[in-house]
Amino acid sequence: MPRRGVRRVLPLLLGWEELPKSVSVHGAPHGERLREPVPGILLECEDGWLLLDTGFNTALLRDPALRRRYYPSPSYQPELPGPGEPLEAALVGVGIAVEDVTAVAVSHLHADHAGGLKHFAGRVPVHVQRAELAYGLSGRPEVERHTIFRVDFDDPRIDWRQADGDTEIVPGVTAVLTAGHTPGHQSFVVDLAGGGGFVFAFDAADLTENITDERPVGASIGVDPQATVEPIRRLKRLAKEKGYELVPGHDPVVWPELMKRQGTVR
Template sequence: MDFVERHAGWTAEQSAAAEEIRARAGGGGLKVVRLVFADQHGLLRGKTVTASEVPAVLREGTGIASSLLAKDTSGRTVFPLFTRESPLGLPELRGAADMVMVPDPLTFRMLPWSPGTGWLPRSVSVHGAPYGERVREPVPGVLLETAEGWLLLDTGFNTALLRDPALRRRYYPSPSYQPELPGPGEPLPAAPAAVGVALEEITAVAVSRLHADHAGGLKHFAGRVPVHIQRAELEFGLSGRPEVERETIFRVDFDDPRIDRRLAEGDREIAPGVTAVLTAGHTPGHQSFVVDLAGGGGYVFTGDAADLTENIDEERPAGTSVGVPPEATLEPIRHLKRLAADRGYELVPGHDPVVWPELIRRLTGGQV
């Protein structure tokens, strides 16, 4: 009898979910799994295991250091662990003894396709959020079939800046913002190919802004297809001002004379049924996208005008802004809410870790 059978008391539903996870792990559908729990501050703690370890973890749990419970919100250990006193009133924790963490199979979620995932402070997305709170946000791209061909909205990270150790230290020095790639290859060509679309079949690209997680894949399209962007965004990116790179806008991603830039100065239809809407504030030329579906209905993709659902529902300002106070980022959110309500369209926040997996499941019939 294994640890889970002896102590966890799983329901039949949990056991069935665990079997499905084991099948995914054995069938090559998983590479790594992040196991997390919320500590007493509400912060996520945990560890990552490889797919080969998943079956054993689902039988026996996995060991983690109890010192994770002795930290403050900055990650510093503040409770003594190597004393005669009982840390946190629990003698079992003396000496930073290991604990066993058993995952609940019903909470398992596959991350949506994205050219990367960012692990960052929630304050990057929500102004005023405690800096110590961390959130893992998907970095999605949207591939649309229009009357003029395939249109890609946003292009993800420049993988070279993440995989080369020296470049990663140069461009991503902060431990609070460390993007993760979904695998060893180039995610952008691989993801369209997974749905039967070759990169060469994409006929146009639009970027919501020049941040590294949205413009990094433009290297794949230089000299090939038009790229839609707001003029104010490009001018800011090329301005040479020191705050540009501090905003994770890297000139190496987009300063290529081969890129066929199509500059807008406000709202513009960039393809049949797809309109770029100027929502400046987060960046000087940020644009969101309104997509009309041929069969009726549609979507409003906010981009970073509203990273998370709480930005929309609670009208919380964007975590960062350029040239305007945080409160000025609320009007673009309200504008997008009005657009969605007037048309009856779904409003999709740019990086929400709950919304995107659910959207992908609905659009793919559960094949994430």
């Protein structure tokens, strides 16, 4: 029998963010800054297109008052890649309409990953870890300070599919709980139908050095930064066992190169 799995992997660029490197790597030198890509991944699965992560909520960036309200710090500057809706434009760039997406999964609820959920409310199921959604909707004042904006995802029309730990979302795509960066962060193992595959870390490991040097990520919620190393090690073990490439979430070199290899550079 043919192997069940994902037929195509299309990495997308949904924006950029200029920020201190210490956000991605705990203990990075003060003053060192990076311009990091905001990722999305489109997967052609047996039953349709699955989208992993959705980028920013453009309304919070383009309206001056909302931008001041939600992004007050000059040290963190989000950037949209063009004048329209980045997600729609990225999908059109690979020949897919938003309406063609049949399911969505979010690695976590940070604004650069969950801001595009407005496109899917009332339309398709959205996969998330139960602990992540509970934290995002908890009403605690520190949630927004962690750049998790309730306005992005508190919509009664969203058809949430909540997991408690590792779970297969569709044949060939497994969500792996990698909590630490956020309470319910999940990464994804993607098995290709033709053999091989990828492990997408997302923000469990922003940069290559988080993986190769096992450097803790700079931003974590509810745990000591050093606790974010174990999820990295787990992803490394999974990738080694399967012989898959482990892809960091925001690496400014790796992500454009992956887009070029997969044919999604516009």
